[in-house]
Amino acid sequence: MRIALAALAALSLAGAARAEVVGRSGGGFKVRNVAEVPVRADRAYAALGEVGRWWSSGHTYSGSAVNLTLPLQPGACFCETLPGGGVAHGRVVLAWPAQGMLRIETALGPLQEEGVSGALTFVIRAKGRGVEVVQTYAVGGGRPDLAEALAAPVDQVLREQLQRYARYLETGRPE
Secondary structure, eight states: OOEEEEEHHOOOSSSSEEEEEEEEOOOOEEEHHHHHHSSSSHHHHHHHHTTHHSSOGGGGGSSSSEEEOOSSSTEEEEEEEETEEEEEEEEEEEEEGGTTEEEEOOOOOGGGGOOOEEEEEEEEEETTTTEEEEEEEEEEETTTTHHHHHHHHHHHHHHHHHHHHHHHHHHSOOO
16 A cells, blocks of 8 residues: 555544554554444445445555455455556455444555454444444554554554545545
8 A cells, every 4th residue: 555654653533433452462453443323234234345435545555445346245355456457455254244244354554565464344233323333453463563563553544444434324425
């Protein structure tokens, strides 16, 4: 991704999503973000597959989120088309719409070159007049200082994506 680690560290966003680093250990970490959205669960789940409409273009290799695809089926590629090529950001390992669950095996952004494993999970549950979307990202297998160096910046970037997803669901636009 075109984002440098310095840009990740500098990113700070306020918004409706609640965020936290829920665990750190040596070469791994886990982050958790939560958003509440006034839509039906089936709509919230379907919108995960519309990633090119809500993901931030600033967090892509191509500079344009419209190049992202995420079919909601096991084995599908969370991919990005590039001029003359592409990048596989991850692979869907769990797609369970009836339970509101989607899990992608992925090492996002700068983590891809670190050789780590990651699991990005979305759980959608009915809450009040809408849904609660819980996004977790567990990363393991990295260098000893990985958690200290990257947990907070990765959490901020994922929080931004969840906020954009929530705004997209509410208004049809992620901005």
